[in-house]
Amino acid sequence: MSEQNQQPANDARLWREEFPVEAAEQGHVERRQFGKFLVLTSGAMLMGQLWLVAKDWFAKSTKAAWPRRVVAKEGEIAVGQAKVFTYPGPQDNCLLVRLGETEYVAYRQKCTHLSCAVIYSAAHRRLECPCHEGYFSIDDGRVLQGPPPRPLPKVELEVRDGQLIATGILHLGEGTDD
Numbered sequence: 001m002s003e004q005n006q007q008p009a010n011d012a013r014l015w016r017e018e019f020p021v022e023a024a025e026q027g028h029v030e031r032r033q034f035g036k037f038l039v040l041t042s043g044a045m046l047m048g049q050l051w052l053v054a055k056d057w058f059a060k061s062t063k064a065a066w067p068r069r070v071v072a073k074e075g076e077i078a079v080g081q082a083k084v085f086t087y088p089g090p091q092d093n094c095l096l097v098r099l100g101e102t103e104y105v106a107y108r109q110k111c112t113h114l115s116c117a118v119i120y121s122a123a124h125r126r127l128e129c130p131c132h133e134g135y136f137s138i139d140d141g142r143v144l145q146g147p148p149p150r151p152l153p154k155v156e157l158e159v160r161d162g163q164l165i166a167t168g169i170l171h172l173g174e175g176t177d178d
């Protein structure tokens, strides 16, 4: 046998020594790899769930950290009108809307799609984002139409001694915002 013919045989023997998996065991190895894949993806999903639970717990436990801030006087704006204020930080624009004689609501003004400022439409009794026609319910901030993926966060309000006081931020269907 020539030296050239011996080379592939040697290569095959070397390959078998380094990767000693017989054809009969191939199925077993694949099942084992699949099992590892299942364990890893299940672990990743479990970690994701634990992270969400921890975030929710942290958000609830920090409720007491929200500042109380006077945002308007009662009667300062007419029924059907709106006023921009900032809460909780100086960059966080929010919109106060007077819906009735004693009925006020407030939401963060930043659209949940691409952050344009929403405005109040008294004619349609809803909050509207002019950028891509995203509409939100004035009652609870839920999305009525358009691309926004989430409701508008709602500002908790308290009326005391003729003043409207912001006391926190709420997400529809969730606890206090983080």
Ligand code: FES
Pocket: 111, 112, 113, 114, 115, 116, 129, 130, 131, 132, 133, 134, 146, 147, 148
């Ligand atoms: S930024 Fe508001 S709908 Fe797109």
